[in-house]
Amino acid sequence: MDEGMQVMAVNCYPPCPQPDIAFGLPPHSDYSCLTIVLQSSEGLEFLGKEDESWRKVPNVHVGDHLEVLSNGIYKSVVHRATLNHERTRISITSLHSLHSLGVYVKMETAKELQHPKGYKESSFMDFLNFLSKNDIAGGKNFTNTLKIVK
Ligand SMILES: O=C(O)CCC(=O)C(=O)O
Numbered sequence: 001m002d003e004g005m006q007v008m009a010v011n012c013y014p015p016c017p018q019p020d021i022a023f024g025l026p027p028h029s030d031y032s033c034l035t036i037v038l039q040s041s042e043g044l045e046f047l048g049k050e051d052e053s054w055r056k057v058p059n060v061h062v063g064d065h066l067e068v069l070s071n072g073i074y075k076s077v078v079h080r081a082t083l084n085h086e087r088t089r090i091s092i093t094s095l096h097s098l099h100s101l102g103v104y105v106k107m108e109t110a111k112e113l114q115h116p117k118g119y120k121e122s123s124f125m126d127f128l129n130f131l132s133k134n135d136i137a138g139g140k141n142f143t144n145t146l147k148i149v150k
């Protein structure tokens with residue numbers, strides 16, 4: 001990967017009196033190839049594809065870039081951060097992505113020759129525009145906007 005980008009996010013979630021009706025972070029997928037999360041206590045959960053239930057997340061998960069680069073073979077993981085009423089939770093997230101300014105999805109691989117391209121090209125600016133116009137907490141997903149409908 002040439003000129004990759006790494007973004008670190010540190011999140012601090014104070015105890016919440018009603019963790020059942022609030023989120024630390026609402027369901028979303030990450031603008032990354034791979035994300036690594038270090039957490040001080042449990043709270044990170046991912047949405048299982050088979051039965052749509054929420055499960056504890058392993059510390060590494062796939063982001064939007066890898067879904068597009070693999071032409072949908074690897075799916076980006078929808079995840080959320082839950083809260084608890086006892087203690088402050090801290091997470092340190094390391095998002096490993098393609099470089100920030102250029103077009104990130106250009107698939108000229110053998111895979112593309114075998115399978116028609118399933119996603120449009122896009123850039124970090126496209127992602128920022130998407131963020132400014134859409135409600136992520138309401139379930140909007142950037143990768144879905146890149147899918148080529150056949
Ligand atoms: O705080 C967490 O457990 C999740 C953080 C996260 O999903 C993110 O920063 O994108």
Ligand SMILES: [Fe+2]
Binds near residue numbers: 028030
């Ligand atoms: Fe995330």
